[in-house]
Amino acid sequence: MKTIAVDMDGVLADVYRQFIDMHFQDTGEQLDTKTIRGLKEREAFPLLEKHVHAPGFFENAPLIPGAKEALKQIHEQYKVFIVSAATEFPRSLQEKQSWLNRHFPFIPWQQMVFCGSKEIIRTDIMIDDHFKNLDAFQGKTYLFTQPHNENASSGRHLRVNSWEELVGLLATNKQKKPFL
Structure with missing residues (x-):
């Protein structure tokens, strides 16, 4: 096999949906996948480090x-x-x-x-x-x-x-x- x-x-x-939703909850800013196209995750999501260290981030994706x-x-x-x-x-x-x-x-x-x-x-x-x-x-x-x-x-x-x-x-x- x-x-x-x-x-x-x-x-x-x-996790993209997760980052976008958490970014909106934290900032009120709605990110669009078209505006972050081509950007590395750390560039697209300025609060990435905070989010990946938050309890439940990976479990609730x-x-x-x-x-x-x-x-x-x-x-x-x-x-x-x-x-x-x-x-x-x-x-x-x-x-x-x-x-x-x-x-x-x-x-x-x-x-x-x-x-x-x-x-x-x-x-x-x-x-x-x-x-x-x-x-x-x-x-x-x-x-x-x-x-x-x-x-x-x-x-x-x-x-x-x-x-x-x-x-x-x-x-x-x-x-x-x-x-x-």
């Missing part, structure tokens, strides 16, 4: 639309590992595991990988929204579109804009009917 490494923040968890249903279908065809850089923000370790257990109970704890650098990951496929993680990866790569990477050329990484699109591509690669 082929293996897939799936990033959490920006691929499963909608909303789901990316279609992620739960798609991952359930992918899980039937591939061995799925959730790979998340979590050691930079120590509070996130417990919160991310709790979030995954709540939203993706079909992913066992043995397939949850919390790390610093993802360069050691050796699955067949990696899905991530950051070039720094995909560039060092040896297998097939999918770049999940987020505002910080929208203006950049995807290079050798296949860009995907939604879970529905990704599931269709994975099904095509397996030469079967699309899942959705």
Whole structure:
């Protein structure tokens, strides 16, 4: 069975929505994803450090639309590992595991990988929204579109804009009917 490494923040968890909502709560200023397009997260969200250290930030992030249903279908065809850089923000370790257990109970704890650098990951496929993680990866790569990477050329990484699109591509690669 082929293996897939799936990033959490920006691929499963909608941390952009979380940052935008928290920024509005703190400042009354409504950020628009069009105005932050192409900016690194720390540039787009001036209160990022405050928010990622706030209790509940990672545990309460909303789901990316279609992620739960798609991952359930992918899980039937591939061995799925959730790979998340979590050691930079120590509070996130417990919160991310709790979030995954709540939203993706079909992913066992043995397939949850919390790390610093993802360069050691050796699955067949990696899905991530950051070039720094995909560039060092040896297998097939999918770049999940987020505002910080929208203006950049995807290079050798296949860009995907939604879970529905990704599931269709994975099904095509397996030469079967699309899942959705």
